[in-house]
Amino acid sequence: MAVDPRELEWRLRVFDSLSFPTRILKTDGTIVAVNDVFLRRYQHDPNTIIGRTCIEVNRRQFPKQTFPCMNNRSCPLCRAVDTRTGQSVLLHAVDEKGDERWEDRVFSPILDEDGTVGYIIESIRDVTNVKRLEKLYSDMRELIDKVVQSSVSGIIAANRKGDIILANRAAEELFGYSSEEVSEVSIEDFYPSGVAREIMRKLRDERLGGRGKLPITRVDIVNKSGDQIPVEMTAAIIYENGEEVASAGIFNDLREKLAVEKKLQEAQAKIGQTEKMASLGRLAAGVAHEINNPLTSILLYGTLMREKLERDHPLSQNLDYILEDADRCREIVKNLLAYSRQSSATKEVFPFNAAVTDSLRLIHDQRLFMNVEVIRDLTDEEVLVRADKNQICQVVINLIMNAVDAMEEKGTLTLATCLDETGERALLEVTDTGCGIPTENLSKIFDPFFTTKGLGKGTGLGLSMAYGVMEENQGRIFVSRTGPEGTTFVLELPRITVSSNEIYESIG
Known part of the structure; x- marks a missing residue:
């Protein structure tokens, strides 16, 4: 009886939608079809495996594996053909990276109309996690030393009650608990309220990564001190005889x-x-x-x-x-x-402190400072920079005038020079006690023609010019702090170290 093409197409879709890697074999072991999951899992080209026998492909996938049929033991495929019932075999392999894998391969016969076996469908299920858990119970110390403890990611396993049964060193450091303390903590204590239950709900939702699996998810965890830490995690439910026995999670610190x-x-x-x-x-x-x-x-x-x-x-x-x-x-x-x-800029070598002293001297209208306390906190160390001194002074004057305006000509203006942590960059901080810069304006303060001053009181070009000048002199200008207590602008220039002759020629 001819097969309806639509029914055949439907069967193929069902075959490709299977969540486990699956192969269709002839009774002699020749591969006739594989589903998409198989190709993705093993990264095979279908042209390299269709028509080959299962033993040929298996040897390529598991070069160190000894198969039953290689030692005159009963082949599960042959048993499935002979008995016309499903058979299985557990394959254990160590790949090129030294990682162990276990696969449960189930061989199910497909019977013809006359009851004979026409084909065998082989389903491959990765049972690595289950076997690792079994190994944990049988040889805890070996597993911790060789697998879990060597991981840079935090690994946690808990039983159905939420009791921690496994935590590696990375997890102890991440969560802040010692190996003795962690056994007394519930898994729910590792998350903000309600998050652990939400993760378990997602793990049981087959629409999210499949039953018992949680794809990479961004969550916050809670350490022993009560601090919330952003992490990326994956999780899985571990089953035994179809029943949930434990859950495991892998955490990577995102800070x-x-x-x-x-x-x-x-x-x-x-x-x-x-x-x-x-x-x-x-x-x-x-x-x-x-x-x-x-x-x-x-x-x-x-x-x-x-x-x-x-x-x-x-x-x-x-x-x-x-x-x-x-x-x-x-x-x-x-x-x-x-x-x-x-x-064109005329660059010269000059002491960075001079940018402060000369700028203050060049401000003609000293009446602006009648109610402003000016604090000079200049470094005692001679810090030299190479830049256009006139341009830098123009920038400093602009910042001083802006600071005075922000304080409405009443407050404290602090001008401080120092070096950064590396000692390679000279810093000038201009701090006022004004009202600060609104958050929504911070990204626009260096834009040309942007100003918050009244009509006729500002062109909005001062900070734009300052930004350009600092860029031209291999420096930068930025806001390091702002708020109701005031604002701090920072000018940064590369520090230079020159000989006495060079200083004389440049300055003199």
């Missing part, structure tokens, strides 16, 4: 990984900021040059009119407004050109 990811994100953000600043710099330069010529004419002719116009003329005040705004526009153009770095 270092998350710290690296955070640094990578910060680096990517910095790259993006640099690219954005470069593009905006080119745009700013073009705009500034286009505006400069008509602005020069406005100022020139406006000044000529101012000289000829009487002070009591009705339009005199209007003309003053025009000249005042035109002059403000000239300052904006000047800042745009500085931001786009159209002028």
Whole structure:
């Protein structure tokens, strides 16, 4: 009787949907089909195994395994053909990495219409975890010494009551319990409230990794001190005779990984900021040059009119407004050109402390500091940097003025110089006691034209210019702290070590 193609297709889908690696064999052991799970598990090309015998393929998979048919023992496939009943065999192998594996291979006969065996279906079930647990009970010390204790991942096993029956050294370090203490702790104590039960629910959900298996999952664990630690874990239920007897989990501490990811994100953000600043710099330069010529004419002719116009003329005040705004526009153009770095930097070697002392001296309006206490916490060690001193002083002045504005001209301004932990980078910290920078503005403070000051009080180019200047001098500017108690900006430049002659030639 012909087989309906739709029924055949349906059978093939069922065959491929089996969760265990499966092969279809002829009675002589020739492989005629394998399912997708088998190909994924063993990473085989179907063309290299279809048509070969099971013993040929098995020898490639388990080069160190001795099979029953090789020692004149009864082959389970032959028994299944002879008895027309299912047979099984447990294969034990040690792969090239030295890892042990156990596979339970079940041979089930497929009978023809006349009752003879036409084919054998071989299902392969990995029972490595069960065998490892058996070995734990039979030889605990050997298992701990050779397998579990050598793992860098934390491994925990618990019985059905939640009592810990196994914890390796990595788990003890991760959770903070000694080997004596861990046996007195319940598995639920290792998680925030309700998480352990949720993990067991997922383990029993066949839609998530299969029955008794939990794929890699991100969770928080709780150590002995009560601290929550982010980890990646996998888990499994261990069965015996179809009944749950234990559960096991493998934990990998994510703290270092998350710290690296955070640094990578910060680096990517910095790259993006640099690219954005470069593009905006080119745009700013073009705009500034286009505006400069008509602005020069406005100022020139406006000044000529101012000289000829009487002070009591009705339009005199209007003309003053025009000249005042035109002059403000000239300052904006000047800042745009500085931001786009159209002028070449003149680098020299100078003491980093001079950036503080010279900047304070160059601020003309000292009335700003009438109610501001200025603290100079300068390092006693001579720290030299190579940069454009005028540009660096311009940046420091800008930070000082911003700090005074943030404090509304009343508070404490601290200027401190020091070296970083490596001793290779010079740091200048500008700290105010203002209201701080709102979190939503932190990512935008170095953007051109971004300002929180009132209309006419700021162009939003000061920090953008500072960012460009520090980049041009192989340094950087960043906010190390901000909050209701104040803000700290940090300027960082490479420290240099030069001979006395070089210092004299550079400074003198």
